[in-house]
Amino acid sequence: MPKNITIFTTNTCGYCVMVKKxxxxxxxxxxxxxxxxxPIRQQEAIALSGQLSVPITVVTKQDDTQEVVVGYNLAKLAxxxx
Amino acid sequence: MNDSTELHDVVMVGAGPxxxxxALYTTREDIxxxxxxxxxxxxLAAITDWVDNYPGFPDGLAGLELADKLQKQxxxxxxxxxLGEVQxxxxxxxxxxxxxxxxxxxxxxxxxxxxSDYKKLGIPGEEEYYARGVHYCATCDGAFYRDKKIVVVGxxxxxxxxSIFLTKFASHIDLLVRGDSFRASEILQQELKKHxxxxxVHFNTSTERIIGKEGKVTEVQGHNSKSKKxxxxxxxxxxxxxxxxxxxxxxxxxxxxLDDIGMIKTNESLETSMSGVFAAGDVRSGATMQxxxxxxxxxxxxxxxxxxxxxxx
Ligand SMILES: Cc1cc2nc3c(=O)[nH]c(=O)nc-3n(C[C@H](O)[C@H](O)[C@H](O)COP(=O)(O)OP(=O)(O)OC[C@H]3O[C@@H](n4cnc5c(N)ncnc54)[C@H](O)[C@@H]3O)c2cc1C
Numbered sequence: 001m002p003k004n005i006t007i008f009t010t011n012t013c014g015y016c017v018m019v020k021k022x023x024x025x026x027x028x029x030x031x032x033x034x035x036x037x038x039p040i041r042q043q044e045a046i047a048l049s050g051q052l053s054v055p056i057t058v059v060t061k062q063d064d065t066q067e068v069v070v071g072y073n074l075a076k077l078a079x080x081x082x
Numbered sequence: 083m084n085d086s087t088e089l090h091d092v093v094m095v096g097a098g099p100x101x102x103x104x105a106l107y108t109t110r111e112d113i114x115x116x117x118x119x120x121x122x123x124x125x126l127a128a129i130t131d132w133v134d135n136y137p138g139f140p141d142g143l144a145g146l147e148l149a150d151k152l153q154k155q156x157x158x159x160x161x162x163x164x165l166g167e168v169q170x171x172x173x174x175x176x177x178x179x180x181x182x183x184x185x186x187x188x189x190x191x192x193x194x195x196x197x198s199d200y201k202k203l204g205i206p207g208e209e210e211y212y213a214r215g216v217h218y219c220a221t222c223d224g225a226f227y228r229d230k231k232i233v234v235v236g237x238x239x240x241x242x243x244x245s246i247f248l249t250k251f252a253s254h255i256d257l258l259v260r261g262d263s264f265r266a267s268e269i270l271q272q273e274l275k276k277h278x279x280x281x282x283v284h285f286n287t288s289t290e291r292i293i294g295k296e297g298k299v300t301e302v303q304g305h306n307s308k309s310k311k312x313x314x315x316x317x318x319x320x321x322x323x324x325x326x327x328x329x330x331x332x333x334x335x336x337x338x339x340l341d342d343i344g345m346i347k348t349n350e351s352l353e354t355s356m357s358g359v360f361a362a363g364d365v366r367s368g369a370t371m372q373x374x375x376x377x378x379x380x381x382x383x384x385x386x387x388x389x390x391x392x393x394x395x
Contacts, residue, residue, distance in 0.1 A: 012221035014128035014146055018121070022165060035225050042226065050297070052226035052319065053213040070213065072121065074165065 002081055003064070005030040008045040008056040011037075015072040016055040022074065023057075028081055030057075090116045092387055093180050093189035095168040096329075098125020099373045100363025101195035102152040102161075103380030104387075109159035111388050116189075117156075118182055120167035124149020125197050126364070127373050131221050131247040136373050145221070148373070168196075169332050173356050190358065191387045194333075194346060195380065197364040198326035203235065207292030207299075208322075215299025215319045216292060220244040226319070227251045233258055233302045233315050235289045236323035242266035242274050244323055249277045256315045258287045258304055287313060292320055328365050341367040351386045352379065360387060 005023065007030050009016035023030050033041050035054065049056045049070045057069045059080045067080040092108055094101040097119035108115045122128040130145035139148075157163065170181040177188050200218040202208060208216055217223040224247060232252045234245045237259035243266075245257050262285050264271050274281060284304070291303040302320055304313040328345045339347045339355040345367040352360045362379035364371050369379070 010222070010225045012131055012144070012146065012224075013219075014122040014124065014149065015219075015222055017128070017146065018123065018165075021123075025165075039225070039228065042228075046226070051213040052215065053217070053219075053223045054225070055222075 001062075002028070002059045003062050004060040005081065006033060006058045006060075007031070008033045008035055008041070008048075008054050008058075010035050010054050013054050018072045019055045019057055019077065022072075022077065023081070026081065087179075088187045089177070090114050090187060090189045091391060092116075092191045092193060093118070093168075093178070093187060094193040094195060095171075095180075096120075096125065096194070096196040096363075096365075097123045097153070097163050098195060098197045098363060098376065099127050099148075099152060100125075100197070100376040100380040100383075101193060102156045103377035104193050104195065104362060104384040105156040105161035105163075105380075106152075106159060107381050107384030108387060109156065109161050111384075113384075113388060113391065115160070116162045116164060116187065118164050118166045118168050118180075118184075120165075120183075122149070123153050123163060127152075129219055129221050131243070133373060152377075167332075171333070171336055171338070171356070171359065173337060173359075176358075178356075178358060191390055192359045193380075193383050193387065194330075194338075194354070194359065194361045194365060195363045195376075195383075196329035196332075197376075198328045200322065201325045201327050203289055203322055203324065205289060205291055207294065211292055211294050211299050211320075214297055215294060217319060217321050218323075220247050220321055223319075224248050224251050224321075229253045230318040231316065232256075232319045232321060233289070233317050234321045234323065236325070237261055237263075237285075238265045238323070238325065239267060239270060241323035242270040244321060245281055246270070246273055246277060248321065249280045252280065255281045256302075256317065257281055257283045258289050258302075258315075259283060259285050260288050262286050262308075284313070289320075326364070326371075330365060345369070351389075352383045353386065353390070358390060360390075 091114040094117040128149035134142035166184040172179040286308045293301040346361040362383040363376035
């Protein structure tokens, strides 16, 4: 189980909804940062992912290492949260 | 495959408007229905900012909201929507074998409603700057272009509609249209005119190259086919909406006939060349690429599936 999961989203992003649905279905809690309501955190999102795209899911593991998954990509998301 | 492999009355490939509407009809008839969705439930409708032309919503509604309503309505009657990709469909006589990323299932009938995906430009810089300045989803990535200059490529409904959406964020948009006029509907063109302070339209302009520096897009180069001039646009990003390609790659080598551009051929019952396999929505040859027509075809396909299942039950 990861220590913490943060998802960067926007209001209109369908793929963000899918990441949230998938995490909830797998029983994972997450913190959401909505870049429409919190645009100040955009730079943080870009620095973490190196991309200008949401969803960005940041998985902090028990040993405090982080894994960043951009997009709704179950092939990467599933191992990252396992 | 053996007899213990899951068996369903119908497996639907995709969970966009066409399949969700079909599932609503089949489940209400007590037809055991499973859908596989590899992307967003609601399909392209879910990644469209705003839908103004779906009947029954006089004020229009957000694409995500419509997707959510379609999903809830299908699930209300028992549709089982699974997150996974269908990779192959094989005809084994009366039953079809469906390979998915979640394993193998069997079905008496299949509905293919896989819609289509964005076409790429295929120009230098496009791959290199993907998601770092080159984008295909305005509702996902538009927010990164607050007060920035962008290029939008395309001249159809999607390009015009998404340009209007992107004016919420961008300080200026150069809209590059290859032809000498828009293919978009008149009403969208009129709406775009209201944003002429922010949007400059360049007709007869092909997009040739995307240039960047230090991992960021800085310039888009184009060519005007009338003036024969090379053009340069200093921008931070590019959004590409130049049409769609049918999601039928997974059918290559199967017995399901496709047309010249890879869309699925069907008869008047929406049945494909593989008996018991139906197609509906944007992926079907002759589709009119609208949410209302996709849901209509979904309903029709469901009724045809019911009919097919009767003698085969
Ligand atoms: C930017 C944009 C704006 C639009 N605006 C409007 C509008 O205002 N009004 C309107 O009527 N129409 C609009 N459209 C068109 C409309 O979205 C489509 O006509 C409609 O969504 C088609 O529905 P569908 O179910 O056939 O396909 P889709 O919506 O494309 O859904 C197909 C689904 O199948 C999934 N899939 C594909 N392959 C597989 C596989 N192998 N396994 C599992 N799942 C798979 C996909 O992930 C997708 O979710 C717009 C389209 C775009 C691109």
